[in-house]
Amino acid sequence: MSNPRLELPTLLLDAQQQTGLSDFGDDSFREACQRLLWSLNTEANLNDIGRDSQYQRILTILKTRLRFAHYLKQYPQILDEVIEPPLVIVGLPRTGTTLLQRMLATDPRFYSAMYWETLYPVPLEDIDFSQPEDPRIDAARAQVQMMLDTVPELAAIHPLEAEAADEEITLLEQSFFSTNPEAMANVPGFGAWLEQQDQSPGYRYLKQLLQFLQWQKKQRGHSARRWVLKSPHHIHCIDSLFAEFPDAQVIQTHRDPLQTIPSLASFIHHLWQLGSDQADPLAVGEQWHRKMAAGLHKTLEFRQRQHGDRFLDVRFIDTVERPLAVIEAIYQFADMPLTAETRTNIENWRARNHRDQRAPHHYSLAQFGLSEPQMDRDYRAYRDTYIHPEKV
Template sequence: MLSVDELLAQGLKLSPSTGYEDTEFIRPLTALVGALNTEANLNTAGVAFHQSRLQGLLQNRKALEDWTEKHPEIAEESLVAPIVIVGLPRTGTTLLHRTIATDNSLMAPLWYEVRQPAPMNSSFVSDDARIAIAKAEVDAMLAAMPGLAAIHPIDAVAPDEEIMLLEHSFTSTVPECYACIPEYGEALYTQDPAASYNYLHKMLQFLQWQKRQKGNQGLRWLLKTPHHLHYPQQLFQTFPDAVVIQTHRHPCEVMPSYASMMCELAAPFTDSLNKQTMAAHWVKKWQQGLAATQHYRDLHPEAPYLDLQFQDSIREPEAVLSTLYAFAGLELNEQTRQSMQRWRTFNQREARPEHHYTAEEFGLDNERLNAQFAPYITRHIDC
């Protein structure tokens, strides 16, 4: 069993301080621990995994407090007009994100930074010990989940999702990836997302300050996570000058692949994973996310959204990038184009193992998915 008190104590273990300045996170942490203890049916490995992950998140929170106390200028970092990629998972968001991140005028959060936002010591500018730790963690994940390499590219030093920064507020969708906890996931919608987005802003300030110390002079953040589909209003309240790129692909192509990924992530941590229950949970969750974003867009037609079709990104990447850059007010020069082309050349999907799955093993079929996502399909999918 996981213990909130034990986790809180472990979170302070690496800090000279004896308490947390901000304790607003304790209530959502308590709810998450309760769900993991009662709903997730964790096995021994699952308890150990979540114990370690939650403990690490708390240590990261405390480290941010300690670093900000030593360097109050962190809170003065200005985040200018971030470019935010959203869309259903499996719609090319990672491909788009990592392609654009080759542009040196932009900043993207890297995997090791979102997993461990605080440097381990003051020498991080010349010798960042987090990178070796992150590489070891990636290797361990791929060893425990051998099918993951075929589903999603994980690289310790590549751009990745800020969802792992939101995870530090204990109100993100990350725990639902590693445990089947649909009741907890539904209850998240009753919680105010303001605290988690305010903390995301604070963490991006911290990462931006670190990047400046390392000589990175990128002007704008390039962010990406499907999580923002659920909370568009909070996204714009936190980043009022953001521009959003929403990617689209038919849910019948997306949902079986995503269900396979979620089951691959959760399987090592329970002895009783029901694939169909897991799949149904995520189908409902992404229905809700798409509906939330569409509702916001209907109420705010002036909101800066650019819609991109997955197939266009594959067939006509140059045209898509030109459209995106014009929309975001960026200059796409020849040097940047060449950097993007080199990245695509050396990171083709064919270089990774094939991803094998069937819709039937997750209880999914096209007729039902077409009905469930009918409003979205009618509005955004070119059939």
């Protein structure tokens, strides 16, 4: 499609016509989607590829909502699925959250969402869940390959794999209450609006999608004990996370923002380049530095007020240098025995996934208009508490 119309009525109608369905379920997504479309049309400087990509991304979400509402009518028992207290990994991006989640996901007692499941939580058509192959997997593989073909540098920054455990921010995106759109394009108006909103609708829909994924996994013969989730997004919405999952246990990962923020900015800048010829690294640095500083501050305040005993702190350096000691601490925190099978699974996964198998990732603060004094000022409370507590 050339120059698709990024307008809500058009997208809603296209989704309905392509699925033959009409019920989108809860209407809370509409204003968020409308705000996003305004930003994409007026702020993002999208090229033709970017417009096509954003049209397809939003259309896919709307079709997913239609299909999900349809499934709930056919199988209302989906919402009877009990989500046991999840283990949730949070922290700044580039702090080992993916590494921890993928090691824990090797334990069959944990449910985890594969990347293809986060992109397509609802089947693209009626399928036999007992069959090993699912057309959603091939669709996700194709998307990963497209991203790597367009910006090969992404492979050095984040391990993109269709069939690996990944974060649920893409499930939150199904309601448009997600920072994913801000990672894919320069949409500061949408981001500013989102920061002022009650995030409850997004987390309610996330829980329903987890119930559906859990139901699907059981149809395929996989029954686990609890979910291992992870997303840096949760530092912005930690109150909403606990409101929806009050018994959650949280692993918060820590690494100096001097290392993480420019690395994150590099990743976001490469993503913006997928759809714009005017991706501004300074805009990336300003937006995401401010956003992450605010998120860390919000989580720090939340922890000081309540739920302190529901957090386990993990340093990035320990995850890298002493991974099994970190894993042991996590299992003790989760009150789960660390079995010999799980130890073997984790060791085998680590042997197949060394960081040095990927190209090095190069970045600097200056590339994104950032400086050490600025970082020290804006992250001082966080750094004093978790990075250099001996200075407090």
